[in-house]
Amino acid sequence: MILEKSCIESTRPKDARTGYIYIGKEQYGEKYLHRYVYAVNQPVGFKFKPGEQVRHLCHNRACIEPTHLAIGTQKDNMQDSSKDGRLPTGLAPYNGKLSDENVKQLRREWRTCKYTAQELADKWNISKRYFFKIVHKDRRK
Numbered sequence: 001m002i003l004e005k006s007c008i009e010s011t012r013p014k015d016a017r018t019g020y021i022y023i024g025k026e027q028y029g030e031k032y033l034h035r036y037v038y039a040v041n042q043p044v045g046f047k048f049k050p051g052e053q054v055r056h057l058c059h060n061r062a063c064i065e066p067t068h069l070a071i072g073t074q075k076d077n078m079q080d081s082s083k084d085g086r087l088p089t090g091l092a093p094y095n096g097k098l099s100d101e102n103v104k105q106l107r108r109e110w111r112t113c114k115y116t117a118q119e120l121a122d123k124w125n126i127s128k129r130y131f132f133k134i135v136h137k138d139r140r141k
């Protein structure tokens with residue numbers, strides 16, 4: 001998907017488990033920043049319906065550019081996530097190795113220059129050494 005605007009990344013700390021920016025329900029009424037940003041950009045009185053999720057069209061979970069946020073169901077989100085390689089669908093690197101699909105995704109992410117090697121290695125739960133092996137191989141193709 002081609003998005004007109006580039007991502008706006010918040011520098012607030014990310015939730016270690018989900019990668020989303022955590023803000024705190026008590027203060028903002030939403031646990032995560034992207035949900036909050038989505039909600040405040042809707043007409044007054046907007047409320048999420050149960051089960052509604054805010055998707056990142058850009059797949060950048062730290063992004064808070066309102067045009068990159070869209071409402072979706074759990075199912076949409078799962079589809080996004082599995083396309084994105086984020087779900088433990090059996091493709092996940094439970095043994096420290098990535099599937100071909102994951103490898104492709106990781107290389108794509110690396111080429112965006114949005115992430116450091118360490119961030120990607122952490123995200124994919126792989127060693128940095130293995131990470132560099134993957135992206136290095138990519139160059140030869």
Ligand SMILES: [Zn+2]
Nearest residue numbers: 007058063068
């Ligand atoms: Zn974005």
